[in-house]
Amino acid sequence: MKLMFTIDKKYDKKMAKAFGFSKEALGKMDIQYKSLFPFLEKSKKLYQKSWNEINKEFSDYIEKKTGYKWFYPKYECVVSVTHRGVSNWGIVPKVVRHWKENPDFMRRIIAHELIISHYFEIHKRHYKDSGLKDGQIWALAEIAAFALTSLTKDVKKWWPWNVEYYTNHNYRHIVDLQNKLKPIFLKSKNFDKYIKAGIKLVRKYPDMSPRQK
Numbered sequence: 001m002k003l004m005f006t007i008d009k010k011y012d013k014k015m016a017k018a019f020g021f022s023k024e025a026l027g028k029m030d031i032q033y034k035s036l037f038p039f040l041e042k043s044k045k046l047y048q049k050s051w052n053e054i055n056k057e058f059s060d061y062i063e064k065k066t067g068y069k070w071f072y073p074k075y076e077c078v079v080s081v082t083h084r085g086v087s088n089w090g091i092v093p094k095v096v097r098h099w100k101e102n103p104d105f106m107r108r109i110i111a112h113e114l115i116i117s118h119y120f121e122i123h124k125r126h127y128k129d130s131g132l133k134d135g136q137i138w139a140l141a142e143i144a145a146f147a148l149t150s151l152t153k154d155v156k157k158w159w160p161w162n163v164e165y166y167t168n169h170n171y172r173h174i175v176d177l178q179n180k181l182k183p184i185f186l187k188s189k190n191f192d193k194y195i196k197a198g199i200k201l202v203r204k205y206p207d208m209s210p211r212q213k
Contacts, residue, residue, distance in 0.1 A: 001059040001070035003051055003114070005044045008078045009033050015086050015096055032081040036099065043099040044079045050103035051077075051110065054158045058111060061154050062118060066191045071121045077110055087113040087141075089134060090120030108149050108159040115145040122195070130199050135208040140198040142171065142210075143178045147185045173212050177205060 013029055021029075033040075063069050072093040079099045080086075086096035095113040097106060119141035123130070132140075149155055150165040165182060167175045180201055181194070188194040202208065 001055075001062075001073065001075060003055055003075045003077055003110070005048045005051070005077050005079055007037075007040050007044060008076075011078050011094065012080045012082070012096065015080075015083060019083075021082075029081055036081055040079050040081070040099050043101075043103075046103040047077070047079065047097070047106060047110075050107060054107060057154075058158065061152075062115065062148065065148060065152065066118065066122065068118070068122050068126075068191075070118065071125070075114060075117075077113075085109045085113050087116035088120075089138065090117065090124045093117065105159070105162070108155075108162050111149050111158075112145040115148050116141040119144050127195065127199065132199065132202065133206070133208070135210075135212075136202045136205065138210055139171075139174045139177060139205065139208040140195070140202055142174060143181050143198070144185075144194070146178065147182065151182070151185060171210065171212075173205075174208065177201060 009029070013026055016026055016029060059070065075093040075095070078094060078096045080096045081099060083096045084098045088094050095110065095117060097110050097113070101109075116138075120137060123132075123137050123141075146165055149159075150163050155163055167178060177198075181198055184197045185194055188197070
């Protein structure tokens, strides 16, 4: 898998609409693109340089840990004027990341968004008969991304300053499930067992959603 950083105002605004941005806010994005474009270009180059240093190792790591190859040879990360981080729920191989971050610090969040997309692809292709709602799959994907970016020794090479399996995030409603899945992840040598355990547990949480408070 190769991740390429791009500037794509159309897609950035599409995600903004999906998140409920007003017409006024969308109009401000047009202004931002005009004034910030040189800095978006600079961030794109710096992000690409930093990510290239870990791309192959990270790509191989995810394939080894999940037991599934990446479903596309090329993924894109849109450098955004507004979104801190957005994954894709198994529709296109594209994620989004805010433009004004430290090029090395941003690695874990981009990895997190890529893993969410990868998890959705796995579920869509191999667990489509689970009967889970998209919100439930999202919760499991989010939790898997936390685990795969913090609970293994491999990740200490790529973001040693940020390897906490943190639960002080904005999605307070998934923390109970997240804590239940942590020991299962640590004990499971097979990622499919971890997925199946998650499917069983998340049935007790039928109304999961990233917009839930």
